[in-house]
């Protein structure tokens with residue numbers, strides 16, 4: 001059965017799949033030729049033909065025997081080629097779609113599940129596209145041709161064999177729906193187990209700290225049992241189907257032989273032609289046997305393929321992929337690139353019931369330093385996400401340099417905005433590799449300057465290995481504060497017009513935080529000499545007392561704005577938060 005809706009997943013490999021079909025057909029032609037020549041030799045031997053007269057047939061038989069392994073080799077190579085093309089293209093498309101969809105859209109899908117789709121799911125497509133689909137065409141053409149040859153030898157035998165051959169692919173179709181359901185639940189159970197394993201590995205410290213490893217193990221055991229049950233269910237149906245198909249494949253040649261014998265007895269067929277009938281009947285059903293084998297191997301690919309197709313469709317973002325609005329020319333100069341404005345900005349996360357931001361109006365001048373403060377969940381990080389265009393507002397506008405983010409590409413926004421998030425991600429490798437991720441061309445001096453500004457010199461001491469000091473998996477060899485400072489250095493290196501520090505220094509002690517901010521304020525001008533707009537999202541209010549403007553958010557709305565001194569005097573939410581923090585400190 002061909003799933004037409006999955007076929008576009010293999011569009012980059014259509015030509016190689018065509019080649020695989022050609023090689024398969026050549027292999028079938030050689031097999032048929034071998035059957036015919038063998039039948040000729042048998043008939044010759046039985047009828048007492050001198051061996052010399054069979055020389056040509058013997059040479060042809062030898063040639064067929066030599067050609068078959070060569071063609072099998074060629075088939076395996078083309079299957080590999082199809083697999084490589086399909087897998088590379090799909091993984092590329094999936095990654096592009098996942099990047100386009102962004103963390104907000106993908107946030108509901110577990111990382112381990114995404115990993116299963118990307119790795120094992122795509123791997124499972126190999127037998128489907130590499131072997132099964134070409135084999136469908138090879139089977140149709142070969143069986144039809146051989147049935148035609150049988151009809152030429154004897155129409156009755158030919159039609160009977162043809163009728164049985166038609167039944168072979170149709171009977172198992174009765175199971176297709178059930179098999180699809182079982183395949184889906186098998187893939188679902190597999191992806192769930194994988195997601196739980198990934199979660200457990202990532203959360204190993206937490207599990208140990210809360211003495212929850214045993215409970216987690218029980219959970220994993222349960223998921224593993226469900227996977228086993230789903231595998232066995234699927235296997236049972238597969239075996240039933242294989243058995244039935246196998247029965248037809250044995251019965252087909254047997255029926256051909258029985259009909260052939262009766263035709264010989266009735267004098268309609270020459271007894272010597274019985275060899276050709278028998279051997280050709282085997283060739284009618286041989287491709288079906290291969291098709292059945294590939295079907296079972298490829299079925300996991302069908303279940304995974306459906307999920308992959310859904311994921312690709314979900315990732316089809318409405319974001320422009322080509323810049324339609326050049327930021328600089330539209331707004332006459334570099335400086336304006338860093339100006340930010342929100343007009344009645346309203347945003348609700350997918351599947352959320354309440355808006356994270358409601359009717360927000362704010363203006364941030366280019367080159368200024370502002371702070372977003374407010375209680376947890378008030379919408380501060382959401383502003384950062386929208387500036388990076390991880391989503392666009394449902395109502396109102398967010399403008400960068402006078403251009404709504406909805407008219408900008410994600411790439412444009414990523415070029416303009418450097419974000420240090422609450423939990424920055426470091427990649428396994430050295431300090432240098434992590435920094436060069438954003439500035440591949442940066443020389444030693446530039447890297448060291450960024451590290452200096454971020455106050456991260458203790459990470460690159462000679463004992464650690466300097467810039468080549470390893471950071472460990474996810475930055476596991478660094479302390480929380482060191483990770484944050486390295487992430488700040490990385491953002492500084494990006495040299496973007498807008499820098500957002502989202503709780504970027506929460507793990508630093510107050511004195512070090514102050515010194516990092518002071519050093520940032522002193523040095524933050526872009527390479528071209530333009531000042532950088534800095535947005536600081538912070539809970540520790542003492543650290544933002546020098547910013548130009550403080551915006552106070554509550555339940556998605558800006559409820560206060562002004563300098564820290566003005567806000568303290570007005571005795572509103574900011575002053576209340578400030579008092580609460582001071583009380584905590586004095587306790």
Ligand SMILES: Nc1ncnc2c1ncn2[C@@H]1O[C@H](COP(=O)(O)OP(=O)(O)OP(=O)(O)O)[C@@H](O)[C@H]1O
Pocket residue numbers: 104107349350352356374375376377378379380381382383
């Ligand atoms: N990916 C998401 N999907 C659904 N809702 C979300 C998502 N991210 C955040 N929210 C919700 O949006 C609201 C604003 O969240 P946001 O992270 O912007 O708050 P915040 O002010 O930065 O909080 P904090 O100070 O705790 O970091 C919260 O109610 C939060 O639960």
